[in-house]
Amino acid sequence: MIEPRLSKQWFVRMGPLAVKADEAVKRGKIRFYPHRWTKVYLNWMENIRDWCISRQIWWGHRIPVYYCKQCLNNDKIRNPKSEIRNTRKQKPGTENRGIIVSKTKPEKCPECGSTEIEQDSDVLDTWFSSWLWPFATFGWPFEQPSAISHQPSAGEKEPKTVPNDDSSSEVLRDPAKGGNSRKQKAELKYFYPTNILVTAQEIIFFWVARMVMIGIEFMKDIPFRDVYIHGTVRDDTGTKMSKSLGNIIDPIEVINQFGSDALRFSIISITAQGQDVFLSPQKFEIGRNFANKLWNASRFVLMNLKEDAVKKDLCQFAGDPALSLADKWILSRLYQALGDFTRSIESHRINDAANRIYEFIWHEFCDWYLExxxxxIDRQHTQIILCKVLEKSLRLLHPIMPFITEEIWQRLPREHGSDSIMITSWPHMQKEFISKKVDSEMGLLINVIQAIRNLRASWHIEHNKHVDVFIKAAKKTVHSVLSENAVYITKLARIGNLNISEKIEKPRHSAVAVIKDTEIFLPLAGIIDIDKEKKRLEDKLDGLLAELKIVEGKLRNKGFISKAPEDVVQKARDRKESIKAEVSSLRKNLSSL
Incomplete structure (x- = not known):
């Protein structure tokens, strides 16, 4: 029969260590992401208990404690691991006689001189070794300088100690025995404390908290400033991925099928801060499709780029009257994306950063500016902006998709600079290009073009067939923007004749799109079913009336008016007026069918 046996264990007194580690987080020196884990950390620190570091296993770092058999026998006790206990009252100050703590095995007992010494058979808890990791990896503790003593000269009262190296008090280690301690100290000074620790929630107690405690104790400083707690990877059913369950996804297979950049981007884009990841093979298509989109867009730019496109920097375009609305818009969106991306990275919201650059490259640069x-395309301004915007976008995307961005970047023309994108500087923010007015005007054009495209698609009008379009722009500012940029609407929406006016009557049997106070008419005589169009407008009207009822209900609620922020209340009021305008327009259109 096998039975457990009680034996003496070695403990570390944690209370004194926990005090400073607790203060480091409370004072904001160490920050947890997500912040909710701060409470978990502090709760453990405030209820800390002494730590048993003895482990009775075969492998590990043996506890650096040695026992003198003679001293222990004289005190009527055996090895502290023995079941025999000392029943004789010991003299004060002799409780630890025969117990020697040493980095190396002593040659003899410092008490009695006996050479009968044996090491404790226990090994250290794994986490005891691990909590030293932030500084022990750099060779800590370093060798102390050896010294040479000489006889005092006349007038000297005490022997003088001098280092064995005239230039430094540090000892240079033999490289074969562990390297140069001076170099290791420099590395430790550079890397300690580090910026961020990325780890899992289940080892906040075992590892994170203990590294903080021992780092402050030995290095007199925190080991890291930010702690990022990531989620758990699960399959699409919500089950934790595990080899034993057989539901893991082999990353090598994913790389072979989709590419390493696709693997990286897909996982990053769906991994919200601190949230579990629900992964399936289909989700890697996101990264693959994005990589293909980026590659094809870059090929188009490179095929149409002239060498002199690199000779002018974007900063020279500030206030340039030769810039078109589209030029100004893409520069405004670029620097807004740069700001959003940088803030997301700095706050450790990596998925937000990935999705922001995805949105900019795919839906703004590729879908609109490239078109x-x-x-x-032969215009110099267009080529320069294409080249510079693409290059800066690659620099933003590089930390997430390093391989494809490096490949494309190496093909871009450049006069001088770094040999690799990975050592280029982060794009410089140029706020002078950011313009809400430009964003609003270009947004109007995009909405109009999309509305016309949607009308064409809803009535299955052939893509290469040009149609006539009438736009009623009630406001002068809207009329001005649409008229000045009519070429964009005509070309991108495939329009034969475009008529823009502040006062225009709806042509008979026309498809209608309403954008706030702007109406778009697409004559469909001979190519549509009038009854079907009438049904579409009625359905849209019903939806707007239902929404109007909800908004009006909110505005009648005194609690909403008194408690909601003023901007939220105003937004509801504006939406009410907007819905009323659309309802009025739709009713007019229905009455004319």
Whole structure:
């Protein structure tokens, strides 16, 4: 029969260590992401208990404690691991006689001189070794300088100690025995404390908290400033991925099928801070499709780029009257994306950063600016902006998709600079290009073009067939923007004749799109079913009336008016007026069918 046996264990008194580690987090020196884990950390620190570091296993670092058999026998006790206990009252100050703590095995007992010494058979808890990791990896503790003593000269009262190296008090280690301690000290000074620790929630107690405690104790400083707690990877059913369950996804297979950049981007884009990740093979298509989109867009830019496109920097375009609305817009969106991306990275919201650059490259640069650039691809301004915007976008994306961005960046023309994108500087923010007015005007054009495209699609009008379009712009500012940029609407929406006016009557049997106070009419005589169009407008009207009822209910609620922020209340009021305007317009259109 096997039975457990009680034996003496070695403990570390944790209370004194926990005090400073607790203060480091409370004072904001160490920050947890997500912040909710701060409470978990502090709760453990405030209820700390002494730590048993003895482990009775075969492998590990043996506890650096040695026992003198003679001293222990004289005190009528055996090895502290023995079941025999000392029943004789010991003299004060002799409780630890025969117990020697030493880095190396002593040659003899400092008490009695006996050479019968044996090491404790226990090993250290794994986490005891691990909590030293932030500084022990750099060779800590370093060798102390050896010294040479000489006889005092006349007038000297005490022997003088001098280092064995005239230039430094540090000893240079033999490289074969562990390297140069001076170099290791420099590395420790540079890397300690580090910026961030990325780890899992289940080892906040075992590892994170203990590294903080021992780092402050030995290095007199915290080991890291930020602690990022990541989530758990689960399959699409919500089950934790595990080899034993057989539900893991082999990353090598994913790389072979989709590419390493696709693997990286897909996982990063769906991994919200501190949230579990629900992973399936289909989700890697996100990264693959994005990589393909980026590659094809870059090929288009490179095929149409002239060498002199690199000779002018974007900062020289500030206030340039030759810039088109689309040029100003893409520069405004670029620097807004740069600001959003940088803030997301700094706050450790990596998925937000990935999704922001995805949105900019795919839906703004590729979907809109590239299409507009095709209309004036031989224009120097267009080529320079294409090249510079692409290059800066690659620098933003590089930390997430390093391989494809490096490959494309190496093909871009450049006069001088770094040999690799990975050592280029982070793009410089140029706020002078950011313009809400430009964003609003270009947003109007995009909405109009999308509305016309949607009308064409809803009535299955052939893509290469040009149609006539009438736009009623009630406001002068809207009329001005649409008229000045009519070429964008005509080319991108495939329009034969475009008529923009502040006062225009709806042509008979026309498809209608309403954008706030702007109405778009697409004559469909001979190519549509009038009854079907009438049904579509009625359904949209019903939806707006239902929404109007909800908004009006909110505004009648005194609690909402008194408690909601003023901007939220105002937004509801504005939406009410907007819905009323759309309802009025739709009713007019229905009455004319």
């Amino acid at each position: 507009i650039a095709k209309l004036s």
